[in-house]
Amino acid sequence: MTQLHLFYVFAALVTFCSVMVVGSRNPVTSAVFLVFDLFLLAGIYAMMEAHFVAAIQVLVYAGAIVVLFVFVIMLLNLEQESHGKVRVSIPDIVMMGITGLSFVIIAFLVARVPSMATVGEMTPEAIAAAGGNTYVVGMVLFTKYLWPFELASILILLAMVASIVIAKKDKAAKPGRRRTVNANQ
Amino acid sequence: MNFSFPTVTLDFYISALPVLILCLGAISAMLQSVFKKVGSETAVFGLQIVILIGALLAALLAPNSVETAYLSGNYLTGLITQFGQVTLLVIAIIISILFKDTWLKAKFFRGEISSLYQMVISGMLVMVSSEDLITLFVGLELSSIGLYALLGYTDPTRKSQEGAIKYFVLGSFATALLMFGFGLLYSATGTMRLSEIVELVPKMADHNWVQLGALFAMVGLGFKLALAPFHLWAPDAYEAAPTGITALMATSVKVMIILVAMRIFGGGLSSIYEVWMPALMFLAVISMIAGNVMALVQNSLKRMLAYSSIAHSGYMAVAICAIGNLGGEFPYAAVLYYLIGYAIISIGSFGILMWLENDQNDNITLDNLSGMASKHPKACFALAVFMFAFAGMPPTVGFISKFFVFNAALKANLVSLVVIGIIGSSISLYYYLRVIVRMFMSEPVKVAAPLAPKNSVIVSLVVGVAVILVVLLGTVLPGPVMDHLISTSLEIARN
Structure with a gap:
């Protein structure tokens, strides 16, 4: 039963940190809460015996991605939001109510299942017998999911090209190769 | 293991x-x-x-x-x-x-x-x-992330970025919902393969995770298909994108999502159709009404076509409902025929828009089209044919494809959907015919940036072939093409 209690603690903290990420005025505070958020999520993963995912969550998200966030905040030189109170109108409240209600309904439906037992071949015992989490993830990635794994490399390439295309300034092109069209600027 | x-x-x-x-x-x-x-x-x-x-x-x-x-x-x-x-x-x-x-x-x-x-x-x-949910997801991301960039790259200072951001934010949201749905399906069944899911689902039809997974997957796909009420990104994104990319979003994305929906809902989750069908019927009804009504007040042609594409997504959703309720190969063939027809009409009309545009004006309005028939009679004739086809008038492909879809829906006892679809089609006549009226029957309006399209062999060829196909697929070809599509659909139709 302690595991369940631990889960509630983690879940409550995750919710709190997520709210703080959105709610705080200072971008750096948001980023720090994001780190906490991702760490706590890693804790939940670890409790689900997904140790590999938990480790990757800490390494990649809490380690690398949030550092990038902080870099961006630093480069953009963001300051604390200065404008006054956030106004909440009646339609906003109605929308929040509907969203909250649907969330509760979904949570209720998710929780109300005949059995919470793991189905399929990937049970914790089977994974432990096969050689542990990391081994199984690696094996599945290179056997069963070889095709999507290879496609994911194309996906990452695409994401890189896409972000460069969006971020690039046209003026940066060499004078001889500049092929811009004058839009109505 | x-x-x-x-x-x-x-x-x-x-x-x-x-x-x-x-x-x-x-x-x-x-x-x-x-x-x-x-x-x-x-x-x-x-x-x-x-x-x-x-x-x-x-x-x-x-x-x-x-x-x-x-x-x-x-x-x-x-x-x-x-x-x-x-x-x-x-x-x-x-x-x-x-x-x-x-x-x-x-x-x-x-x-x-x-x-x-x-x-x-x-x-x-x-x-x-693919029939594996993971591969489906990777494929969806490949196509969407590239589209976000293609939508916004043309000019960082202009509206295209706004549309791209909207598409990006709502698209990522949709992806997250789809992922959640797939995750629930996996948690319930323990497999990602649709051919295994289809065997496991009937045994656990009252399992909440299966039902919720189906609904979340539908919401995610509905976002991508621009079904109302998940359509809010569509008009802005369509308007902001370079027109060729708009054409890609209006045709290819729809083909892709409908085929995936056929595999997921017609195949993997067909046994719990009484769970997802009411929801899809709701989406279809809202789309057919909202798309057609909102299109009435649009002045920009790209925005109008965006709302019309929402309505057409609704018609396609009707056919997916028929697949769930009726089974058999006819609804599949009907929706494939609808896709072919819609793709041809869209590419034809977006092709004309692409040809008309220039660097001063990349958003053709009805004012631009006013009285254009005297200057460009052939292009206007072609656009008129496409508008008739969109509206579903005989003897174009628009009529026959709607006929097949509504026929399948009637066979599946979805009378209310058909009635709403026909009401929507008749509303749509107003805004489609208004384009024709403005082109042929009104005087030119003075606009700031007049259009001066140059003659183009490529555009004439593509649009000409599209016009011929629109008419042929509406008159002579439906029989043989439909036979072919039915034999194609036999592969995934489960009775």
Whole structure:
């Protein structure tokens, strides 16, 4: 039963940190809460015996991605939001109510299942017998999911090209190769 | 647990050749822009067309007689896959050719953009040729992320960025919902393969996770298909995108999502249709009403076509409902026929818009079209044919395809949907015919940036063929084409 209690603690903290990420005025505070958020999520993963995912969550998200966030905040030189109170109108409240209600309904439906037992071949015992989490993830990635794994490399390439295309300034092109069209600027 | 390394056979390489060719083409296009000599606009265009045609040939020649699953269901071959791949590649080739004669050609035929374009198409091909939820997800991301960039790249200072951001934010939201749905399906069944899910689902039909997973997957796909009430991004994104990319979003994305929906809802989750069908019926009704009503007040043609595409998504959703309720191959064939017809009409009309646009005016309004018939009678005639076809008037393909879809819906006892669909179609007559009225029966309006399109052989050819096909598919061809589509659909239809 302690595991369940631990889960509630983690879940409550995750919710709190997520709210703080959105709610705080200072971008750096948001980023720090994001780190906490991702760490706590890693804790939940670890409790689900997904140790590999938990480790990757800490390494990649809490380690690398949030550092990038902080870099961006630093480069953009963001300051604390200065404008006054956030106004909440009646339609906003109605929308929040509907969203909250649907969330509760979904949570209720998710929780109300005949059995919470793991189905399929990937049970914790089977994974432990096969050689542990990391081994199984690696094996599945290179056997069963070889095709999507290879496609994911194309996906990452695409994401890189896409972000460069969006971020690039046209003026940066060499004078001889500049092929811009004058839009109505 | 035993892991066996997949046997990657020659057969797999042959059937996956379209995707592989496109990936290779994408990488070579990227390298192309590094070198001055081969990085010119013409060279990029040439390579892109050669790659796309090569992929099309590979898709046409791929062995398709038996539905075969390679790499544990991650890559499927068969008639439906072939239909999807060939349709997507033909659309991609035509849009690429149409770009050649627009003011955007110098911006579009650059190495990096060409690379993005080919990767987007390869993602679409991956999506229509898979029965594994993970591969479906990767394919969806491939096609969407590329589209976000293609939508916003033209000009960082203008509206295109706003539309791109909207599409990006709502698209990521939709992806998250889809992922959540897939996750619930996996948690309930323990497998990601649709062919295994279909056997497991009937045993656990009252399992909440299966039902919620189906609904979340529907919401995610509905976002991408621009079904109301998940359509809010569509008008802005359609308006902001370069018109060729709008055409891609209106045609290819719909083909892709409908084929995936056929596999997921018609195949994997068909046994719990009484769970997802009411929800889909609701989406279809809202789409048909909201799309058609909102289109009434639009002045920009691209916005109008965006709302009309929402309504058309609604008609396609009606056919998916019929698949759930009726089963058999006829609803599948009906929705495939609808897709073909809609793609031809859309490409024709967006082709004309692309031809009319220039760097001063990339958003044609009704004022621009006023009295245009005296200057460009042929183009106006073609646009009029397309508008009639969109509205579903005989003897065009629009009528016959709506007839098939409503016929399937009636057979499936979805009378209310058909009634609403017909009411929606009659509302749509107003805004489609208004375009014709403005072109043929009103005086030119003085506008700030007049349109001065140059004659273009490419556009005349594409639009001419589209007009002929629209009429032929509405009069002579429905019989044979429908027979072919029915034999195609036999592959995935479960009775």
